[in-house]
Amino acid sequence: MSAVNSKTKFDEGRLMQVLVAPIVSEKATMIADKTNAVTFKVLQDATKFEIKAAVQLMFKVDVQSVAVLNIKGKTKRFGKSVGRRDNIRKAYVTLKPGQELNLGGESA
Incomplete structure (x- = not known):
């Protein structure tokens, strides 16, 4: 997955629109604690590669x-x-x- 993503260039304007909103719920919090996963609401036509690139661009994480x-x-x-x-x-x-x-905005 990363081999394809590193060669593919996405439009930065499109990547800024892919992530609609973070989902903050009890279930999402439990998943975040167990598996280090964050839940987002995304555009209907967004691909996995676009979502990965958008998160890496916006939040500077791997x-x-x-x-x-x-x-x-x-x-x-x-x-x-x-x-x-x-x-x-x-x-x-x-x-x-x-x-x-x-996602809370407070410093650690």
Whole structure:
């Protein structure tokens, strides 16, 4: 994965848009503690290579692996009207040992 990524150049403007938001939840915190992985909400068409490059560019950390999953939006009703929530694409970014990513903004 890293051999392909090191040769491929991505548009820096695109990489700044790939990561939509960090996901901070109880599950994401447990995964971060156990496996040194950080969870992000990403664009629907983002690839693993783009996500890896974006995290390395924005946070200056070394990424070991990226796992991506798609979550289908739920159908919701409000009275007679039926709506649907947006689909979400999540990325679990595992950092190399010794690397740390602080999303809270406070210093260590």
